[in-house]
Amino acid sequence: xxxxxxxxxxxxxxxxxxxxxxxxxxxxxxxxxxxxxxxxxxxxxxxxxxxxxxxxxxxxxxxxxxxxxxxxxxxxxxxxxxxxxxxxxxxxxxxxxxxxxxxxxxxxxxxxxxxxxxxxxxxxxx
Amino acid sequence: xxxxxxxxxxxxxxxxxxxxxxxxxxxxxxxxxxxxxxxxxxxxxxxxxxxxxxxxxxxxxxxxxxxxxxxxxxxxxxxxxxxxxxxxxxxxxxxxxxxxxxxxxxxxxxxxxxxxxxxxxxxxxxxxxxxxxxxxxxxxxxxxxxxxxxxxxxxxxxxxxxxxxxxxxxxxxxxxxxxxxxxxxxxxxxxxxxxxxxxxxxxxxxxxxxxxxxxxxxxxxxxxxxxxxxxxxxx
Numbered sequence: 001x002x003x004x005x006x007x008x009x010x011x012x013x014x015x016x017x018x019x020x021x022x023x024x025x026x027x028x029x030x031x032x033x034x035x036x037x038x039x040x041x042x043x044x045x046x047x048x049x050x051x052x053x054x055x056x057x058x059x060x061x062x063x064x065x066x067x068x069x070x071x072x073x074x075x076x077x078x079x080x081x082x083x084x085x086x087x088x089x090x091x092x093x094x095x096x097x098x099x100x101x102x103x104x105x106x107x108x109x110x111x112x113x114x115x116x117x118x119x120x121x122x123x124x125x126x
Numbered sequence: 127x128x129x130x131x132x133x134x135x136x137x138x139x140x141x142x143x144x145x146x147x148x149x150x151x152x153x154x155x156x157x158x159x160x161x162x163x164x165x166x167x168x169x170x171x172x173x174x175x176x177x178x179x180x181x182x183x184x185x186x187x188x189x190x191x192x193x194x195x196x197x198x199x200x201x202x203x204x205x206x207x208x209x210x211x212x213x214x215x216x217x218x219x220x221x222x223x224x225x226x227x228x229x230x231x232x233x234x235x236x237x238x239x240x241x242x243x244x245x246x247x248x249x250x251x252x253x254x255x256x257x258x259x260x261x262x263x264x265x266x267x268x269x270x271x272x273x274x275x276x277x278x279x280x281x282x283x284x285x286x287x288x289x290x291x292x293x294x295x296x297x298x299x300x301x302x303x304x305x306x307x308x309x310x311x312x313x314x315x316x317x318x319x320x321x322x323x324x325x326x327x328x329x330x331x332x333x334x335x336x337x338x339x340x341x342x343x344x345x346x347x348x349x350x351x352x353x354x355x356x357x358x359x360x361x
Binding site: 036044 | 153154155287290291294295297316335338343344347
């Protein structure tokens, strides 16, 4: 994984894990690796890995069972919420990029619709 | 745990280490950074008592370092230190005789994972294989402190991955690891803090995540600032 040099590493690993949960690569209630294995998996510092779990827990994305380790949340609701947050982030990034190009929100939405119908016509859309 | 108190080392007319002080905590991994000749190796050798400081000293759990502390402090030097006739198995036995905390079981596991075999003679090893052997034999000690001098130098990417993995496996709540290198990029993600040495001085010591959170920059960025054109530390 490539890390953004300006952002804390723990935040970037948290995002990667949330992404894995949203796309189903990590299932609801699945057991997560130990702190050390997480550190090895992402090639990060073990204390950073510990912080990743602590923060994910405080956000309700993961929970610990005493003596058994860390698990992915069992609440479908939480996953939908994360998915919405991620979609929101992508949209605000997109709109921000459009604004910097001098394209208004309405124009941008129009462009998306046009792009989509063109893609459909070319047989690439879904 | 391991503390460097106002150490200066003078070789003839050259000051190799100039009034350096820092404290290392248990449960943390440190990168010791700086170009060749900045004083990193001299510092590490003084930390295990192989070189005597001109003034000041290294303290382990409050006591001056020496034969006593060497039982708990594992040091890997840059130069190879095995006899030519030794096989990889001999190297393990040699260490097993020397150090009470050496684990043959861990050694054999590391050797196997690094795709070395016990019958290989040390003189026939490539530089990458030698680097892996040095790491395996050092990390097979269940030491409290590991000082690794340039473990990533001159070896390919895959061997580096193996070495970093062994380092992460050895890291524990009560162990301290120090890795010297000028391969900043690869170390940044795995260490808690970086110690910057420049021209015999300690320029700065800072936490990797704190640097990102508080100053919005990476260790690589800071390295460029410190060692780049006329670079001076900002704090």
